[in-house]
Amino acid sequence: MRYLVTGGAGFIGSNTVEELVRRGHGVVVLDDLSGGKEDNLAEVRNKITFIKGSVTDLEIVRRAIQEADYVLHLAARTSVPRSVKDPVETNRINIDGTLNVLVAARDAKVKRVVYAASSSAYGETPTLPKVETMPPEPISPYGVSKYAGELYVQVFGRCYGLENVSLRYFNVFGPRQDPGSPYSGVLSRFITCCLDDAEPVIYGDGEQSRDFTYVENVVQANLLACEAPNATGKVLNVGTGGRFTLNQTLKLLEGIAGKAIVAKYDPPRDGDIRDSQADITQSKEILGYNPTVGFEEGLRRTYEWYRSVRTQKQEASEDEAKKTG
Numbered sequence: 001m002r003y004l005v006t007g008g009a010g011f012i013g014s015n016t017v018e019e020l021v022r023r024g025h026g027v028v029v030l031d032d033l034s035g036g037k038e039d040n041l042a043e044v045r046n047k048i049t050f051i052k053g054s055v056t057d058l059e060i061v062r063r064a065i066q067e068a069d070y071v072l073h074l075a076a077r078t079s080v081p082r083s084v085k086d087p088v089e090t091n092r093i094n095i096d097g098t099l100n101v102l103v104a105a106r107d108a109k110v111k112r113v114v115y116a117a118s119s120s121a122y123g124e125t126p127t128l129p130k131v132e133t134m135p136p137e138p139i140s141p142y143g144v145s146k147y148a149g150e151l152y153v154q155v156f157g158r159c160y161g162l163e164n165v166s167l168r169y170f171n172v173f174g175p176r177q178d179p180g181s182p183y184s185g186v187l188s189r190f191i192t193c194c195l196d197d198a199e200p201v202i203y204g205d206g207e208q209s210r211d212f213t214y215v216e217n218v219v220q221a222n223l224l225a226c227e228a229p230n231a232t233g234k235v236l237n238v239g240t241g242g243r244f245t246l247n248q249t250l251k252l253l254e255g256i257a258g259k260a261i262v263a264k265y266d267p268p269r270d271g272d273i274r275d276s277q278a279d280i281t282q283s284k285e286i287l288g289y290n291p292t293v294g295f296e297e298g299l300r301r302t303y304e305w306y307r308s309v310r311t312q313k314q315e316a317s318e319d320e321a322k323k324t325g
């Protein structure tokens, strides 16, 4: 089968692309490298087609989609606080970009589009865990943009018969998540601070909780969603069903790293949700999804990954210093 993965050079995208290649599928990646990196595809670079371009450019999307059976639409402008700061750009990439992908997918007659939706659609509703039947009440421009994308995806099913599945990811983490900006996912920031012996910042009291989901589980859900027989038109949670507070997360990290971590507490961020936890009954039933890597194991693997990348970089710069010096 042939897959187009938008955002395929990003964190979730590149992990998904690697698995598709491992299974022998043909893959086209469309990515403008605004968040992703070509390095993320180093292992599979000669086995895929890479097109540098944005989902906001309909003609490039049409070119990338030409041969595709399935489209995994992961390209997006992530981050809640970034969307609060610049809602227009979040809207342009997440909503206009999704519409372009849908128009191109409809015209190219692809078998199905799988859309990366977000737990942020639920907003601050008090009930936990979040079930797909709850009315969405996003509280940030990011949440609105991801929810609007879902609506478009479903309407393309109704109006044009385009098969579709929206997967509401819950706080995904793991290897290749970029820790390099204030908008990066919290675990990538905590782990790199820990390795640097720097002080992690907690926004709020650290008692906010998340259903942190290891990326391998999300890759599994992505692939299942392309072919699951009774999934079209569905919106499904992809999490683990549990939740951990930020304070608990730092305690676990202390155990993994074998050292004390002292955090700095700053005021909460705008648009931030207090608690988030997925009910995954539906995705288990409809997709056969079964998260195989739990939070603690995922955290351990992720820590090891950042540590090994750091060691490799240090060795490379020492070699360089020897050569020049």
Ligand code: UD1
Residues within 6 Å of the ligand: 078, 079, 080, 118, 119, 120, 121, 169, 170, 171, 172, 183, 184, 185, 186, 187, 189, 190, 201, 202, 203, 204, 208, 210, 246, 268, 269, 272, 273, 275, 276
């Ligand atoms: C939200 C969505 C998630 C989506 C992501 C995209 C929810 C519940 N989740 O994640 O599905 O994929 O946006 O960007 O809406 N924090 C710190 N210190 C830091 C960084 C963050 O304390 O250095 C805090 C944040 O204030 C927040 C929590 O950690 O309370 C998680 O933040 P982050 O990793 O950015 O994800 P969400 O905003 O929860």
